[in-house]
Amino acid sequence: MPKTPQAAASKRSRPESSSPMSSPPSKQFEDILDSINTKLSSFDARLALVEVLHREFQALRDSLEFSQRQVVELTTENQGLRDEVKSLNKGLTGLTQDNKKMKESILDLQSRSMRDNLVFAGLPERAEEDTEASLRDFMQKEQVKSRGRELRGTDFSVNDQFPKEILDRRRLLFPVRRKLIAEGSRAVITVDRLYVNGQLFRDPAVTPWLY
Incomplete structure (x- = not known):
């Protein structure tokens, strides 16, 4: 039996029924935006963490470079102090040697000035004596030193001063x-x-x- 025009029109005017499981387009768009925002928030947090780590690394590098400069400065200063101490020791050694030479020279001069002096021991002292006369009685000028051996075993002695x-x-x-x-x-x-x-x-x- 052929369809009537009224029946065909009625069929075309019936709205298509949508699936009860499908979501409206606006809801899907919101979900996508929420997902993007979540990912962006996570990305921002990671970026902030990277920036913090970068600043800490930069501070650590600056501190290390400062410490290295200090080590270099201290090493240079220490070397300078070593050179100064070495120079002072060298100067002190020179002064010690010069002082020793001067002391020996003074002793030599004193010995030379006393070369003609003799020290007599063992001569008895008498009250109101003439010391020079007593010595003249004891010695014969130039022969005193040459005959000094004759005094061995006695209480007398003649020595250089x-x-x-x-x-x-x-x-x-x-x-x-x-x-x-x-x-x-x-x-x-x-x-x-x-x-x-x-x-x-x-x-x-x-x-x-x-x-």
Whole structure:
């Protein structure tokens, strides 16, 4: 049976029914925007964290560079101080050597000035005596030193006059001289030098003034 025009028109005018499970377009658009906003927020948070980490890294690098500069400055300063100490030690060594040379020169001058002086020991003292006359009675000028050996074993002695420091040095050398002579060596003391078989005796423990 053929369709009537009224029936066809009625069919065309009926609205298509939508699926009850589908969402309206506006809702889908909002969901997409929310998702984008969430991702953007997450991205902003990560970007902020990166910026914080970058600032901390920059501060750490600046601190490290500052520490390295300080190390370089301290190393340079330390080297400068070492050079100054080295220079001071060198100068002090030079002053010590110069002082020693000056001291030895003074002692030598004192010894030379006392070269013609003799020290007499063992002569009895008498009240109101003439010392010079007593000495003249005891000695015969030029022969005194050459005949000094004749006084061995007596209470008398005749010795050259020396500064106290030279006498202290000679006291250190006398026992060494006696020992060397007992061993058969020829040992002679001249001022504050000991010569053994013609060679100068040197020993840091006995003759430190020679070093």
